[in-house]
C-alpha cells in the first residue's frame with residue numbers, strides 16, 4: 001500500500017528545565033501539502049522546527065518522516081533523509097559568495113567521494129562542474145544568478161532571504177521548513193516571495209511547512225494551518241476556519257490582526 005503521509009508528529013513535547021515549551025503536539029503532513037504553523041510570540045513554533053530537524057530531541061512523543069522514526073538523529077542525518085529548513089535569523093555564510101553558499105549545501109549530498117576531492121581526481125572535477133551547473137540553475141530560479149560572485153553579506157536583505165531558501169533547496173529536500181521567510185520584507189518583496197514559494201513547490205515537488213507572522217501570506221498560500229499557543233495546538237483547519245476560530249482570535253488578541 002502506498003501512503004500519502006510524509007510527516008507524522010504524535011504527542012510530541014519538550015521540556016527545558018521546568019518549562020514545557022511544547023506539549024502534546026499532533027500534526028501530520030501529506031505529500032505535496034503547503035501548511036502553515038502560526039501562533040503568538042513564544043508559542044513554540046521554532047522549537048517545533050528544532051525538533052523536526054534534530055536540533056532538539058523531543059522529551060515525549062514520536063516524529064516519523066517518510067516512514068522513519070527521527071529519534072536520536074542529528075541535524076545532518078535529518079537533512080540527508082530529506083528535511084531542509086531556513087532560519088528565522090538568516091544564517092548564510094556571509095563571507096562566501098552567493099554561488100558558494102548554494103554549493104556548500106549541495107556538497108553535503110555530492111556523489112563523488114572525499115578521496116577523489118582530496119586528490120583532485122577526474123571524478124572530482126566532473127562532480128564539481130555538475131555542482132556548479134546545478135547551483136547556477138538554482139540561483140536562476142531565485143533571480144540570484146546575477147549576484148553569483150557577490151559575497152552573501154552584500155546582498156540586499158530580501159535577496160539574502162531568497163538565498164536562504166535556495167540554499168535549503170540545494171540539499172534536495174522532500175520537506176521544506178520555512179521559518180518566517182517574509183520577516184523584514186516589504187509588501188512587494190512579500191508578494192514576490194508568495195509567488196516564489198508557490199513556484200518552487202510545484203517545480204520541485206515539495207511539501208512545505210511554514211512559520212509566518214504575516215497573515216496575508218499565510219492565509220493566501222496555505223491549504224491548512226496549525227495554531228500553537230503556549231506550547232499547545234489550539235486549532236487546525238483551513239485558512240477560513242482558522243480566521244473564524246474563537247480560540248485563535250483570543251490567542252492573538254492584542255497581538256496581530258488576522259485579516
Ligand SMILES: Nc1ncnc2c1ncn2[C@@H]1O[C@H](COP(=O)(O)OP(=O)(O)OP(=O)(O)O)[C@@H](O)[C@H]1O
Pocket residue numbers: 016019021039040041042043044045046047048088
Ligand atoms: N533552548 C532553550 N532553552 C530554554 N527555553 C527555550 C529554549 N528554546 C526555546 N525555549 C523557550 O520555549 C518557548 C518557545 O519558544 P519558540 O522560540 O519556539 O517560540 P516561537 O513560537 O518560535 O516564538 P517567535 O514567534 O517569537 O519566534 C519560549 O518560552 C522560549 O523561551
